[in-house]
Amino acid sequence: MxxxxxxxxxxxxxxxxxxxxxxxxxxxxxxxxxxxxxxxxxxxxxxxxxxxxxDMQGLLDAVAAEGFTAYLKDKTVLEPTADPVADLRAGWDLHIGFGLANPALYLVMNEPRPGAAPPSAVAGLAFLSALVRRIAEAGRLRVSEERATDLIQASGRGTTLTLIAMPEQRRDPELSTLAREAVIAAITTDTPAAHPPTPVTAAVALRAVLPRTTALTAREQDLMQEWLDRIASAQDPSASVTSRSDADGT
Missing domain, CATH: 1.10.10.60 (Homeodomain-like)
Structure with missing residues (x-):
């Protein structure tokens, strides 16, 4: 019964x-x-x-999935604005706020675990990737979409876990803001109107809108995508350091 x-x-x-x-x-x-x-x-x-x-792990996974669903529901009510970087700031703040309001659930949701990520985690990554793509389409991304997404995800998760681990009375409210702005400075440029695009921003922006074109065959699109990815990688700061070291023979 x-x-x-x-x-x-x-x-x-x-x-x-x-x-x-x-x-x-x-x-x-x-x-x-x-x-x-x-x-x-x-x-x-x-x-x-x-x-x-x-088992209990299956139960905790199901609870984590419910938590992700509630989190994504909150994120999707954020209306996009004309400034995708401002939207990224809003999404970051919501992420931190959710973790601090639900610390035990957040820890379960972010436990390292083998196997495929739960569907809700995949949906969360898709949401972030779409936001990063909007920044790329605006010509304001200085690194590849993949690197930007990974950096935002790692930094946001790390900041939230750090704040959760702190005694509430010792939490520095500016820590999240400083981390957020450091990430934004690392992955974005000023508005295109203020500065002409660099090869990397142009390549990343074109890479973002490439799927919309019908002028190329599927094979040509694959080749163009490979070229654009190579340009973006070559212009990445860490790649530039490597290139200079190779040139110096070090």
Whole structure:
């Protein structure tokens, strides 16, 4: 009977288990989440948890997926503006705010784990990639889209985890702002109107809009994409250092 209780009210065993786990996680961290505690809070027996989620890791993954979904729902309500860099700032601040408001859930969501990323994590990366592409299309990206996305993701996650680890009374509210602006300075240029495009910004911008063209065959597009990627990589600061070292014979 436990599997059918309250289903008409939209609170079947799966929903109750997820809600109970999220509450336990928020109140006491991962250590508070056990089969016994979840079962008692959700009014189900252990076999029901195992049948629905496999094991505790499966349950935590499902809770993390729910957290990602809620996070993405908040992010997608942000209306795009004419300035994609300003939109990146807003997205960064929302990311940090979500982590600090849900520290235990954020830690579960960002646990290193083998295998493919959960679908919601893939969706989050797709959201960030789309935002980076808008910056590239505006001619304001100084590195490749892939490097910019990786840097934003790594820096945002690292900043959030650092702030979570700090005692609340010692948290520096400016740390996130400084990290955010350092990343933006590293990956973006001034507005194209203020400065002419460099080879890298032009290559990255053209690479971003290349899929829209119908003037090239699929093979020609692949070749053009390879050339543009090589230009962007050659102009990358770290690649430039390597090139100078090779020229000096070091």
């Amino acid at each position: 436990e599997d059918t209780a309250n289903t008409s009210a939209g609170s079947g065993p799966r929903e109750r288990i997820l809600a109970a786990t999220a509450e336990l996680l928020a109140a006491g961290g991962r250590g508070a989440v056990s089969t016994r505690a979840v079962g008692a809070a959700a009014e189900v027996k252990a076999p029901t948890i195992y049948r629905l989620f496999g």
